[in-house]
Amino acid sequence: MRAYINLLFAILFTLLNASCNDDDVEVDCITGEVAVINEVEAPETAKVGEVVSIDVTFSMKNTCGSFAKFKESSTEEGKIIEVLVDYFGCTCGQAIIEDTKTYEFTPESTGVYEFNFRSSTTELITINIQVTE
Structure with a gap:
């Protein structure tokens, strides 16, 4: 009787393991992209050492999108920020x-x-902030 129970558990384990195959994961349905920035709101002035907050409004192409992070890079155009x-x-x-x-x-x-702020592949929204003591 014990051998039958062990066999039953072995079959059950094999079936459960097969149903959790990695092929079922929707790997192709996870992507990351640069968003289109529509608007940037920033103060014109700031003080040294104080945190400056800049509101960046951007568009996502469908309901599966979610903000990941800001990406900063430096080019001949200066500091470029992308969403x-x-x-x-x-x-x-x-x-x-x-x-x-x-x-x-x-x-x-x-x-x-x-x-x-990169608003498209060829356009930038430029913001200048005067920082004083």
Whole structure:
């Protein structure tokens, strides 16, 4: 009798293991992309050492999108900031979703700080902030 119970558990374990195959995971339905930035709202002035908050409004192409992070890079155009969005899922509602996140920085010295937010592959939204003592 004990041999039959062990055999039954072995068959059950094999069936459960086969149903949890990695082929069932929707790997192709997870992507990351650069979002389109629609609007940037920032103060014109700031003080050294104080956190400056910049509101960045961007669009996602469907309901599976969610904000991932801000990506910073430096080019001959200056500091470039992009919004990265992750898309999770294969079946998503087709709608342009707009969201706003806050980009923060803390100036360490006085001067004019220039930020370029990528609004498309060829366009930038440039923001200048005058930082004083």
